[in-house]
Amino acid sequence: MKRIGKQTISFDSPPTILETASIVGPKEAQGPLAKYFDQCLEDEFWGEKTWEKAESKIIKETVNTVISKSGIAASDIDYCFAGDLLNQCISSSFGLRELNIPFFGVFGACSTFVESLCLASVFLDGKAASNVLCATSSHFCSAEKQFRFPLELGNQRPPTSQWTVTGSGAAIVSASGKGPYITAITPGKIVDMGIKDANNMGAAMAPAALDTLITHLQDLDRKPSYYDMIISGDLGYIGKEIVTELAETKGYNIKNNYEDCGVIIFDKEKQDTHSGGSGCACIGTTFSGYFFKQLRNRKLNRILLIATGALTNATTSQQGESIPGIAHAIAIEN
């Protein structure tokens, strides 16, 4: 592999995304992408006593599903990269504790899935591994409880707020295979533009997405039109609009081929999620469920996946801090 430009790494033997899997909650099951997910749950608990245990079960079963679908034995998976939004990433560590695969815990907030794919790609092209597992999860109820208010309080959500996706996405990436290939990665910098509204994560993360997008295009001397689609993780309606407008002021027209997973995972009219979906599982399930199949079916052949994360917690908001954002990008091509 080699470094190109400021932040990008391109691969000599681009790793193949061999298989993906996704499990989602009941609200996502009523959304427009329902038919693309491997499993849709009927309730948020899935037989568990707490939301945290339910989230652990979701990531566990998603990982079991992707391993099963891939035909790769768990013992042939060299390393696992995973993380989530819960304090100390417990969904991943409890959900995957029986996996018996060397484990790298990753925290990039909602950018975790693509951060994991970035790390996996470097391991694979560097011959440090043959098969790698990447997984992430989020859960509306556990996230609301932890980051905002207990659901029982019945708080009114402001129009800028987003709806944390309940679900998990997982992928097995291999050193060899027939694609789709991860051809390049652009890991992002932390960008903090001073946004302090914990109910407007899209606005807080948009500058990081823009920074990574432009850096990626400049590093590889590409125009936005190189990609069939540029896909951000969970900027939602507000963040998507900000990125589109800011990109234009910088001379990049992404109006025709840019979409956000938070915008497409829920139905704007029928499902009231305000500014759209969010959470690690937003891009995790939308990519694993929908976009991966579009790549496989050659309906899309070149995509740029930009996962965004808000590197904040409830304490920092209470202490008057602004919200640092980050965005990691990977180019996936047939």
Added chain:
Amino acid sequence: MKRIGKQTISFDSPPTILETASIVGPKEAQGPLAKYFDQCLEDEFWGEKTWEKAESKIIKETVNTVISKSGIAASDIDYCFAGDLLNQCISSSFGLRELNIPFFGVFGACSTFVESLCLASVFLDGKAASNVLCATSSHFCSAEKQFRFPLELGNQRPPTSQWTVTGSGAAIVSASGKGPYITAITPGKIVDMGIKDANNMGAAMAPAALDTLITHLQDLDRKPSYYDMIISGDLGYIGKEIVTELAETKGYNIKNNYEDCGVIIFDKEKQDTHSGGSGCACIGTTFSGYFFKQLRNRKLNRILLIATGALTNATTSQQGESIPGIAHAIAIEN
């Protein structure tokens, strides 16, 4: 690089640990290793209004110190790997948000520092980077508040409890240099033996440390005596004894060359920390402050650094869960 045995990666061009830095709090400043740290703070706040902000400042200044000592321009550092114990790793993301270096958030609880060094090594030997920054932090007051009880409550600490180290350790690792070299890494699996006592982390993490130690030795066909010293991160007195005894039952005698950072960072007689030190900064500061200098001065020439982490949080303990442990190992040689 190449994979060896079950979990180990050895490097064709072993990366050099170019420089380290460490800043510690007032209790560590009264301990036996005080003279090895770059800076000792007089109080836990360091002019900040909250413990969280103080911890962010500590990691920020430690990173500034290591960059300054290394002589490498910040603009020549390709990637940063960092994480900590605070919810959503805010110490790292807030402390390093002005760094302007592409950032990978890592969460391995108290194993985070060595997890970061593992990832950095793969990037460097794989030619994905020339210089990489690794950093971590922990803070006694923010950790007690978050994981156990507010300090103001004045809770009595049981004899098995450990004292979270206040401080930060940081290292710059480079693709080229004169050593000490990271020659091999053994990333660990999650190991959960059912320990539920949140005040006995040493016991919870010991089985993971043993698993990684034995796997490392088997993968490379080495005896414990290959190393001048085998060093675990923060098992403390209880965990150290468990690992020593369990290793013996497995046929490995580590009695003469095994030490734990949690045991040596505080004075057992004069400083009442019960089972010893803990936290990301325990191995972070002890390695960066003490062991790195021992390697540079050739007082030690081969060490195996095994950082241990308890992948738990306050909620899981309250929900009756056991404590999964993990341990990542790196071999460092002159």
